[in-house]
Amino acid sequence: MSGIRQNIEAIEQEILWFSSLLQNRFQSYFENTEFQNPAPPDLSSDDSTYASLIKKHNFGKDERAILILALIPHIRPQLLDLFFSKNELLDRGYTEFGGYLGKFHGGFLPTGETVMFILSGNDLESRLKAKSYFDKNHPFSIENILFLNQEEEFEPQMSAPLLISQKYLSLTMTCENSEPSYSVFPAKKIETSLEWEDLIIEKEVKKDIDQILSWIEHGSFMMNELGLSKKVKPGYRSLFYGPPGTGKTLTACLLAKTTGKDVYRVDLSIIVSKYIGETEKNLARIFDYAERHEWILFFDEADALFGKRSSGSSANDRFANQEISYLLQRIEDFPGVIILASNLKSNIDEAFSRRFQSMIYFGVPNQKNRHRIWSKIFDGPLKPEVNLDLSKLAADYEISGGSAINVYRYSALRALQRKSEFILKEDVIQGVQKEFQKEGRTI
Structure with missing residues (x-):
């Protein structure tokens, strides 16, 4: 049996179980009867990609329900049509179901509230337990399997959409890994076939680069074991500046290659939107995704967004400065490595300069x-x-x-x-x- 076929059969079993779970929850909720919680299928002897994921993390009944719920909009969306039930008293949908409508998708898309309803109904203790599955120390978050995509800071956490990461969506559906599509994601993975010996730079520059390598290797220990987290912000930020063609992009690629990480170059032409508020949303997507995947972020020609702030009083100036302020905050809070590249150091806003751990000049070679x-x-x-x-x-x-x-x-x-x-x-x-x-x- 092929890997994909075996995977499909495992997921089909899981869907049948989840469908029964969902029906029982609705019956219990609306008929005020005891909830019958069916046992999930036994996948202990199944070596499909889906079953292996469950066994690797020892996922229990609740976690399996959350995982398949995140997959269903992609593979069996009609299964969630039950949630379109109308509250006759209020002439609207049920708030406790959560959910949202997509821009193009006509079906019901689950949120954290949907998870809590399925797992807990109205039981407050169970609902609080359901929230714990989205803690940062849970495998869902650690492995970036699925997450709640909370864009609105002051709305309840569980009202956020439930999303499965691109990687695990591909793994569970096709048994293959996949990168986010560049057409819809404003950053692109960059790589190199070259090695450090191909990068010809001054010895002092290499010493500065070695500092970044050391941080990637020892940063977590320094922050957590040596107590540095109480004194400084997380992450490492570096400015690479100098004329074009002097090795800035190659260095970023080599840092990633050496440390086994991915480096993504942020496309500022996509990031900077003419629509008010869109730039912040684009930036939020990048930083959230990068943090979950432990990417190195590389902002090339950073002057476009990281340049000096305007002192004007027009609406455009105010919104531009608002975007920069938001960016500053996200950079300060980012726990990974961020590299900004610019031709001229003087083009970078002084407020950014103070936040760099290193500023490395890539000059024309002697x-x-x-x-x-x-x-x-x-x-x-x-x-x-x-x-x-x-x-x-x-x-x-x-x-x-x-x-x-x-x-x-x-x-x-x-x-x-x-x-x-x-x-x-x-x-x-x-x-x-x-x-x-x-x-x-x-x-």
């Missing part, structure tokens, strides 16, 4: 490092012609690593067009000139 960069770049099948002196190239042209790669790309294409195994000096110089033109410089 002559010695430029020679190392050119040597690495030309260490391939296409060789420089005899009169192309890499030492002289490094001495004559002050250029970043990213720009040097562009030069190589240009000159390599020229060589391939000529069907040659050698890269010509004149093509390299022409490539350098094109890079200089981008920056408003001349050779």
Whole structure:
């Protein structure tokens, strides 16, 4: 039996049990009879992905009910139509059912209140126990399996939508892992095939980067065991600044690669919305998701949102400053690593600067490092012609690593067009000139 088919059969058993549980809860509630709590199916000998998840965390009856409830809108939404029952006395739905309507989904979508009704009815003690399943120390939260997506700070916690994470939705439905869709999520995972030896930077810069690595490794111990949590805010925040192509993005990728974490680059063009209030919601989604997954957040070209606040009094200025203030607070409270990248340190608001644990300058490499960069770049099948002196190239042209790669790309294409195994000096110089033109410089 295939893994997916086995998984489907396990979930079908769970749905049948949950359907019986739901019917019994409605009957007990409206007929004022004793609630008959049916036993869930025995999955002890089942090795499907779904059953393995339940056994791994030793989920009990309540937790299994919450898990399948979070899955049902994705696989059997009509099962929740019972919750559309109308309160004849008030001519509206029942408040105790919780739930909400989606933008496009026509069915009932569960909330924390829905969970409490199914598990507890009106029993207050049981309802309080049901809330405990959403504590931070529960496997639901620790493993980011499911959560209550509370966007409105002052509304009851259990009124928030019950959501299953993208990862576990994919695992339970297709037995495969999945990343959030970039089309609807304003951040994208970035990776590199390079290693630390490919990053050519000054020794002092590497020492500063090592501090971030040390924090990722020892930060939890320092905060919890050494009592640092009583003295400082959680997390680590660093500003990478300097000209384009000097290794800021590569460094963020290598930090993630070394520590086994994911790094997500935040797309500020999606984040900054023209609609009032939307920017905060977009930011909240990113920070909440990143905290649950222990991502490193990388804000490239951060000036767009982290720049200096306006002193104007217009409505636009006030809302822009409100967004920045919200962002400041989320950054301060974020327990993970946040990296901001900017071309100019002076572009970053002073209020942000005070919140960085480190500010690392990625400068244009010196002559010695430029020679190392050119040597690495030309260490391939296409060789420089005899009169192309890499030492002289490094001495004559002050250029970043990213720009040097562009030069190589240009000159390599020229060589391939000529069907040659050698890269010509004149093509390299022409490539350098094109890079200089981008920056408003001349050779």
